[in-house]
Amino acid sequence: MPTPRAEVDVDVPLVRALLTDQHPDLADRPLAVVANGWDNVVVRVGTDLAARLPRRAAAATLIEHEQRWLPELAALVGDVVPLPVPLHTGRPALGYPWSWSVVPWFPGVPAGSRDDGQRAAGLPVARSLAAFVAALHVPAPADAPVNPVRAVPLHTRSQAVLERLASGPVPRAAELATVWRTAADLPTAAGPPVWVHGDLHPFNLLVDTGPQGDHLSAVVDFGDVTAGDSAVDLATAWLTLDQEARADFRRRVTAADASLDEHSWGRARGWAVSIASALAVSDEPSFRAVARRAIDAVLDG
Numbered sequence: 001m002p003t004p005r006a007e008v009d010v011d012v013p014l015v016r017a018l019l020t021d022q023h024p025d026l027a028d029r030p031l032a033v034v035a036n037g038w039d040n041v042v043v044r045v046g047t048d049l050a051a052r053l054p055r056r057a058a059a060a061t062l063i064e065h066e067q068r069w070l071p072e073l074a075a076l077v078g079d080v081v082p083l084p085v086p087l088h089t090g091r092p093a094l095g096y097p098w099s100w101s102v103v104p105w106f107p108g109v110p111a112g113s114r115d116d117g118q119r120a121a122g123l124p125v126a127r128s129l130a131a132f133v134a135a136l137h138v139p140a141p142a143d144a145p146v147n148p149v150r151a152v153p154l155h156t157r158s159q160a161v162l163e164r165l166a167s168g169p170v171p172r173a174a175e176l177a178t179v180w181r182t183a184a185d186l187p188t189a190a191g192p193p194v195w196v197h198g199d200l201h202p203f204n205l206l207v208d209t210g211p212q213g214d215h216l217s218a219v220v221d222f223g224d225v226t227a228g229d230s231a232v233d234l235a236t237a238w239l240t241l242d243q244e245a246r247a248d249f250r251r252r253v254t255a256a257d258a259s260l261d262e263h264s265w266g267r268a269r270g271w272a273v274s275i276a277s278a279l280a281v282s283d284e285p286s287f288r289a290v291a292r293r294a295i296d297a298v299l300d301g
Contacts (some may be wrong), residue, residue, distance in 0.1 A: 001039075002242060003011055003038055003282075003283060003284070004053040004056055004058075006036075006041075006056060006247070007053060007055065007056040007057055008054075008055060008056070008096060009055075009230070009258070010033075010036075010041035010043070010053045010055055010095065010096075011033065011293075012031045012033060012043065012074075013055050014030070014094070014096060014282050015031055015043045015045075015051050015053065015200075015219070016031055017031060017094050017102070018051075018090055018093060018094060018096060019045070021093050022091065022093065023088050023090070023102065024241070026045055026069070026102065027089075028048065028083070029045050029046035029049075030044075030045075030046060030085065031043050031044065031051075031071050032044045034137070036051070036055070037055075038053055038059075039054060039055065039056065039058065039059030039222075039223060040052050040053060040055060040059055040223075041053050041060060041208065043057050044103075044105060045102060047103075047107050048104065048205065049085075049087070049102055049103065049104065050098060050102070050103055050104070050105045051090075051100060051101070051102050051103075052099065052102075052103055053090075053096070053098070053100040053103045053204070054099075055097045057097075058099070059098075059223065060097075060098040060099065062072065062223030062224070063098065063100060063101060063223070064099055064116075065145045065222070065223065065225055065295070066084075066086065066097065066101065066222050066223060067086050067089055067101060068171045069082055069144070069222070070084065070085045070086065070222055071085055073136065073195065073222065073225070073292025076135050076136055076138065076195070076241075077132055077135040077136050077219075078286070079135075080128060080135050081128055081132050081134050081216050081217075081218060082104070082106060082175075082218045082219075082243070083192070083216070083218070083219060083220075083222070083224075084101075084103040084104060084106070084218065084220050084221075085103065085104070086101035086102065086103050087102050087103060087104065087242060088101070088102035089096075089102075089231075090102070091242045092283075094273070101190050103166055106206050106209035106217050106220070107206070107208045107217050107222050108206035108207050108217035108218065108266065109187065109206065109207060109208075110203045110204070110205065110206060110207075111121055111202035111203070111205045111206070111207045111240055111241075112135055112181070112201065112202030112203040112205075112286055112287070112290045113203070113286055114173060114207065115156075116285070116286055117290050118289055118293060119154060120240065120242035120245070120293060120297075121202070121207060121214065121240050121241050121245060122213075122214065122240065122242055122244070123244065123248055123293055124212070124213060124214055124216075124249045125205070125207060125214060125215065125216050125240070125241070125245065126241050126245035126246070126249040126252075127164070127249075127252065128215065128216035129200075129205070129216060129236060129240070129241075129249060130248075130249050130252035130253050131252075132216075133180060133221060133230070133234065133236075133253055134232050134252070134253060134256035135198075136194075136196070136197065136233070137192055137195060137196065137233070137257060138193055138194055138195060139192040139193070139195075139229040140192075140195045141227075142229035144193070144226060144227035145225055145226050145264045146226060147224055147225075147226035147228070148199055150196070150198040150199065150224050150226055150228070150232050150251055151193070151198060151226050151229045151230075151231075151232045152228060152229070153188045153189075154180075154183055154184040154186070154188075154267055154270045154271070154274075155184045155185075157184075157274060158184050159278065160235035161180055161274050162177060162180065163242075164277050164278065164281060165177045165277055167281065169280060169281050169293075170277045170280045170295075171280065171291075171292055171295055172295055172296075172299055173277075175299050176273050176276075176277060176295065176298070176299070177225075178271050178296060179269060179270065179299070180270055180273045180274070182266070182270075182274050183266050183267055183271075185271025186263045186266045186267055186270075187263050188229070189193055189228070189229035189230070189264070190259070191259055193227035193228045194227060194228070194229075194230050194231075195225070195227060195228070196225070196226060196227065196228055196230055196232055196233045197219065197222060198222075198225055198226050198232060198233070199221060199223070199224040199226030199275075199281065200219070200232075200233045200235070200236040200239075201236065201240070201242075201275055201290070202236075202239060202240045202290055203287070203290070204219065204220050204221040204238040205218075205236075205240060206218040206220060208220075208259060229267060230257070230260075230263075230264070230269045231264055231267035231268040231271055232268075234260075234264070234265065234268035234271070235268045235269070235271035235272040235274075235275055236249075236273070237249050237250060237268065238268075238269065238272035238276070238294050238297040238298045239272055239275060239276060239290070239294045242259055243297070243301070245298045246297070250265065269298060272294060272297075273280050273295075273298060276290075276291045276293075276294040276295050277291070277295075278291075278300065279291035280292070280295070
């Protein structure tokens with residue numbers, strides 16, 4: 001699955017012009033494009049800030065969700081791990097059609113980028129991730145963003161997932177299809193919808209290395225934030241963590257949330273199939289490497 005075509009080319013001259021127009025105190029800083037993803041372009045602004053701009057219309061609403069909700073989510077989880085709460089917001093101008101944000105720059109690298117995606121995270125990251133989801137997964141307000149493809153009942157995603165598994169590039173697809181069907185048949189989540197990140201894979205988790213080893217330095221990209229079944233976030237156990245860390249993460253999260261049961265973790269395993277298979281059909285080699293590792297974790301324990 002190729003990266004979607006940019007509908008607007010976001011580059012340094014555009015970002016400098018927007019800053020000059022709306023945040024002139026930042027306009028003279030050094031600028032550099034550091035990420036050009038599916039939805040957004042990230043431009044580093046000096047040493048401590050980054051500008052985050054949608055590159056296609058589908059992402060424009062997601063930026064607005066972040067601007068609206070990240071301050072409230074940071075109040076829930078900020079004692080555990082930093083979030084990219086917008087420090088400045090931008091409006092459409094100079095031919096650029098969407099809202100945009102200036103956010104803090106965090107140290108570290110995406111967990112999925114280390115050793116070309118082959119190295120899973122260990123116990124220190126698992127502990128922080130467990131504390132993060134425990135703090136985040138609380139009942140969400142009625143006006144929380146609606147996401148039709150994340151934190152929803154698994155059976156509503158069956159056609160899309162099974163078609164992807166049948167498309168050819170996904171390793172061990174027949175085995176994954178069996179796991180998916182089993183998960184999709186499980187009872188749906190009971191209780192009120194809770195806040196979820198929605199896309200808690202290793203490329204949205206920043207890991208830094210200090211004197212005590214690796215640690216989680218930030219959780220980023222809340223474009224898919226929504227309310228629903230917490231199992232979608234628990235899939236990070238297979239997507240991000242090694243076997244020992246995965247077991248520790250599960251123990252800690254289950255101890256913090258008495259509502260979780262075997263069905264919850266079965267649905268989480270199904271979400272791991274969904275997200276890993278999406279990464280497996282990417283045109284980005286590091287995504288495919290993470291997918292292969294996560295698929296083996298799902299199937300081999």
